[in-house]
Amino acid sequence: MKRIFLAAAAAFAPSLVAAAPSDRAVELSKSLIIVDGHVDAPTSIAEDGADMATGNKAVDFDYPRARAGGLDAPFMSIYVAAKYEDTGGAKARADILIGLMEAVEARHPDKFAIAYTPEDVRRLHEEGKIAMPLGMENGSPLEGDLKNLKHFYDRGVRYITLAHSKANHISDSSYDEDRRWGGLSPFGYEVVDAMNDIGMMIDVSHLTDESIEDVLSQTRAPVIASHSSLRHYTPGFERNLSDNLVRKIGENGGVVMINYGSAFLTEEANRYNDPRNAAREEQEAEMGRPMNDEESAAFNAAWREAHPYPFAGLEDVLDHIDRAVELAGIDHVGLGTDYDGVGDSLPIDLKDASSFPTLIDGLLARGYDETGIEKILGANALRVWEEVESARKKRKW
Template sequence: MTARLFAVIIGLSTVPIVVADLLQAPSDAPQPATGSPTPTAKPVATAAPRPPVVLTDEARRIHAAALLFDGHNDLPGEIRSKGDSSFDKLDISKPQPQLQTDIPRLKQGGLGAQFWSAYVPSSTIKTGGATRYGLEQIDLVHRMVRRYPDAFELALTADDIVRIRASGKIASLIGVEGGHAIENSLGVLRTFHDLGVRYITLTHSDTLDWADSATDEARHGGLTEFGEQVVLEMNRRGMLVDISHVSADTMRDVLRVTRSPVIASHSSAYALAEHPRNVPDDILREIKPNGGVIMVNFYSGFVDAQSAIISREAQIRSRELRATEKDEAAVDEAMKKWFDDHPRPRGTVHTVVDHIDHIVKVAGIDHVGIGSDFDGVDLLPEQLEDVSCFPYITQELLNRGYSEPDIHKILGANALRALRQAESVARDWKN
């Protein structure tokens, strides 16, 4: 697993530890204070295995008719790390088994619109260059769209998404993952918008000067005054505020301040898998009046209850190690060994749809979507191994009695509506 994947899954820290310590039995060290719910490491009952989902012609028809709008795919980061940011070295028009995403499988999966992640490592907070890194990843998405014009077209508005989807191409949007990329500058935020960015994930793994992260020590109790300015500036520009990765207190502050619907581009339900990256029920209840959308993450560590417990422990251990160990290869090797000794259940497509079910029950059918996190995670549920597998979600929703209109909402109509509402708020602001 790459250092990028470890950073996404388990975060960074400030407590000393040595590699040898990491390879020992699980620690009783407490989780960092985050302003998020305190996990309870209770035993997880093992449910009877559920049978594989079998695709039917009816599900295929419903899936093909829907707009499938995925909130988060980390392919640009993988192109950078595995292909030196070169589509000559990593040509996604051809099958790429080392990835979870390529154009042939995108077509099989029926993607209509995709937020491509311009991920910026939290390490750039200390090393510098966060804005440059973000600009390079934004540029990479633009180059990808130009390189494969028969597959992709850049979308800047909800109307663009509808038009591009109707043409048979994948509407390609840009989301910046990590608010540290603006380097505390509203001018940089505005520049990102001008370059096509339509959401910013307020934090990544580390707490910022202006917002608390879900996986770091809380310093502000949510947003600072500048953090509130960031949210309002995004509202003013018609950008979606992404509350994935932030602490629960930051989520609450965002919902208090924002004038537009928010999204969680790749998060699941905390009530089913107690990981701080997931969204607690009190926030889900507030999403409904806000008009926002929780886009369910497929990562096993965020959807399977037992995997969430293991992933929380891994988060603590990785953060402790990275505080003193500067050799990324040593960190990777230590964590690989730790995960080998602590295998995580993968879950199945059923597990992911359980999270959709829960969010529907708490927030409502209009407030849930899909945020796969493909090519950003190392462990995925059975029947959701790559981007070709999206139809299994549709089939399982159909199996559970969801109507065709409601399935369309979950697959993408809800996210499209939220973006359209954010655009409307921005227009009214200017008037």
């Protein structure tokens, strides 16, 4: 499951109680449109039976907490694991998850609605409903056929993260040592053109630096990094964006949407597992064999107890926002929390979808005015979405 991908480090979340947000922050959270570039609630529904309406079995996102935090438009991640590239069934898996979102809308029309356009987001904000735009994480469901791009657009998908944890038939992945394409594949270039044609946003999160450079050289529309933070704070972690790429995404007109996972925010959290893994390998060498599952679980639990996880905090998120603004400009920074996708590794004070007023207080304390806060919370993402729509041209499928 996706949310264990980065979260093995963080079994014990701190029980600190955040200070109550200011009245001004709460008011801004209600009046301004908040867009979250990446929420993995569909996987929580599919694998855990989570109920977004009531919060039953929900992880970080549900209706009560989204309303409390003022979250208006979380992009629901149609996450398809990298394994489907090899096993087949990627398109079917994506269709199942989209169907789950359609079911949420049908069962709770007073609370949720799929958003197909920025205008839908604004209308639903006025109606007091949670807009659910869809973003597909991993391009494997295209299965090498551009007709499938039209299929998913018609079902509501408005961005595609071209690859996930492994290289696929579209692009190399920052998590994969297999750099088979050296960037985009030949089909990947076709996908970029076709996404421009149909008016679908290209998401460069998870891609290698070379792949992002290829996308930026090919696209005629702005791109997004739906849930990526800055490599400046996590040296060597290619999944985050280099300063150079942050600048280039700004020059492209796109938006960098900051990921909340602690491993994305600080070097200490990012490297938390390294000494644990080394200690386990040393113990296995003494044992003369690998640990079995039970032994490994016990070892990990003992390690976590002896070495508490170094959770990031609000100030770390603000540092990433500040640097992204410095590099790309205030018009090119947004939020992509990765709620439901990074396990228990979320920062202190920003543990779930109710915490946006706390972030707003932090932005106010850093000197951002209301116009800048509005852009970071959602206006930048909506502007990119609109520009991508305007860049499309008619095409016969």
